[in-house]
Amino acid sequence: MTSPDPAPAVLELRRVTVRHGSVAALSRVSAAFAPGTISCVLGENGSGKSTLVSVLSGLTRPEEGELLLDGRPARFRSPRDARGAGVATVWNDLSVAPLLSVWRNFCLGAEPTAGIGPLRRLDRAAARDVTARELAKVGLRGVDPDQPASTLRPGERQSLAIARALHFGSRALVVDEPVAPRSVAGATQAGQALLAARARGLAVVLVTANPRYAHLVGDRFLLLAGGQVAGDLTREDVDADSLTRLMAGDDELSALTETVRQTHPDR
Template identity: 70%
Template sequence: MTGPVRDDGGTAPPVLELRGLTVRHGSVPALTRLSVALRAGEITCVLGENGSGKSTLVAVLSGLVRPDEGQVLLDGRPVRLRTPRRAREAGIATVWQDLAVAPLLSVWRNLFLGAEPLRGIWPTRRLDLAAARETTVQAMRRVGVTGLDPDQPASALRAGERHSLAVARALHFGARVLVVDEPSAPMTVAQHALVLQSVVAARAEGLAVLFVTNNPRYAHLVGDRFLLLASGQVAGTLTRDDVDAADLTRLVAGGDELTALTAVLTAAHPELDR
């Protein structure tokens, strides 16, 4: 699976643009004057070691954290993503690192949590159960899970299906921008495949995708642009044409150590170096 080679040179106007974004936790800066533009149909990978500001960036885009300085522009117009609900309404949806799945709730309640479809008028305004169930089945089918009972609790789902639920929710609500914060917990190859597939599928549907990952090889597999973060600042912006996977691995903090580790290992065990 390789990403399509693009030659538009990034001339399309950005769907989402961050300008001079600064976030401080107390007096400690988590992000310093970060600027990035996300374009429709492009995957921007954010790489950096732990503490480089990746999760803060995700938190800003999903409305959990308000920036101290800087602007967020959606289609060129400044927006304020005050709450997660506001971000979702603006068409920015997130696949959270912890998936944000409530195990005791049913699948459809999980899918719509925080943005439930309603019908009727107050005081009998209530959840539209039929619509919610039907949409859930459709949204889950979109990510490849069929034959699902939307009323079963999320705890009855297999790990991969819980992943699919988080992705299906983000695809359903993320009309413009999809933010994927790759789980830091160990994943199987099939789970990695699901995450990467969802990212690529979202690009094919014309969404702007921000893919946050620790793994430069996976990033290079799908990414069009690469944003390297180090201590809250942009350490480099690259396009797919600039680097290959090995360069990218080296550029990401910790890459040097990995190269050294590889050298030591191949010296001791030549059979590892194919």
């Protein structure tokens, strides 16, 4: 993805190809993700969205092409490598441990401590305070840090994961299928968190099959179809209706519209 006056990309794919057997899940896909921008990757099931997430997050290495971080080749061998380089991935509902408390999820692996030497101990008060403070920064207020994460709604759980990524220094954030389209409250909460990440200067990659939600929060739109780039647009290029038509395929949508008009003239 490019712009007339682009900031240097944090993450970039150059002619990336990934095959599953004889099928090319991605075929020579190029895209650049700039800081302070929400770049939406859209496509139907089987378009290559999940494979793109796998490449960015370190789960999958390209067979051809390359992944760049700050303009230099990056070879993530695992999601841990990606996280260490500042690339955090929010995997739908899998980024939160439901049986742990909210604060334990937030501080997992980086718990604050008090005391020195053999007297060092977990500082629960500090953990609760930092959790509540950072959640408020992404619009998630009124949550008890001690409550189980399982009691949070989907959008709140994703906001928790996003807040954690922001607090621990991520520079790029990959968010996979943020919320179910029917979850208005969840979409609102997750959208607030995404915009907070954008305001903090992160390169946000939002992977979704919901063009209307994407248009609400996104700055740029990369359309995938059959593992290839079918469109690369800015918010100024399209409105929500146009983005929906492009994602569905103008020909297919036109054919469906004509069929509905003929068979159901009252619609």
